[in-house]
Amino acid sequence: MAKTNVIRRAKRRQKGEIRSFQPFPPRTGEKSQVDAFFDAGGKIVAIDYRKSGDSIGVRCGSNLEAVKVVEAGLPFKSIRRFRQTSGLTLDRIKQVTGISEGSYNRRKRTGRLSQEESERLFRVGRLFERATGLYDGDQDGARQWLETSVPALGNQRPLDLARTEPGAREVEDLIGRIEHGVVS
Numbered sequence: 344m345a346k347t348n349v350i351r352r353a354k355r356r357q358k359g360e361i362r363s364f365q366p367f368p369p370r371t372g373e374k375s376q377v378d379a380f381f382d383a384g385g386k387i388v389a390i391d392y393r394k395s396g397d398s399i400g401v402r403c404g405s406n407l408e409a410v411k412v413v414e415a416g417l418p419f420k421s422i423r424r425f426r427q428t429s430g431l432t433l434d435r436i437k438q439v440t441g442i443s444e445g446s447y448n449r450r451k452r453t454g455r456l457s458q459e460e461s462e463r464l465f466r467v468g469r470l471f472e473r474a475t476g477l478y479d480g481d482q483d484g485a486r487q488w489l490e491t492s493v494p495a496l497g498n499q500r501p502l503d504l505a506r507t508e509p510g511a512r513e514v515e516d517l518i519g520r521i522e523h524g525v526v527s
Contacts, residue, residue: 395409399468
């Protein structure tokens with residue numbers, strides 16, 4: 344999507360012309376569609392990008408709740424959930440979150456990520472959710488943007504910057520500027 348289209352979409356959103364994202368309604372017999380990974384056609388189910396942590400299967404109502412979840416260590420299945428919601432490969436997720444193959448296998452056995460690994464996965468998930476919001480719920484568009492070199496980020500890919508907290512903040516700042524129509 345061209346930068347001008349993103350800016351136009353952000354301006355329309357400010358005017359209220361674009362309706363906010365609503366998750367799909369639950370199917371019969373399911374607690375919530377957001378809890379399911381795929382719809383009947385095998386497509387990735389939309390996340391509620393307004394709820395922090397939904398892309399990794401952990402919903403946090405506040406940053407204080409997120410701190411507790413990260414300190415306790417995310418469940419190992421959060422990696423699978425993020426892979427399914429984001430469409431990123433497992434290798435790419437391990438690369439961005441800094442999880443080695445040996446650590447991945449150990450976490451698989453124990454069923455829980457370390458605090459540091461949890462923080463990095465939560466950070467990448469948060470960026471994916473923010474990018475999904477920028478693209479009005481289009482998870483494929485968000486993934487493509489996160490994997491594309493962005494001139495405003497020194498021609499680096501946003502996901503590569505997400506390896507560190509300052510880099511992730513820079514990406515979040517850029518998303519905020521795009522949403523408000525101020526792109527440098």
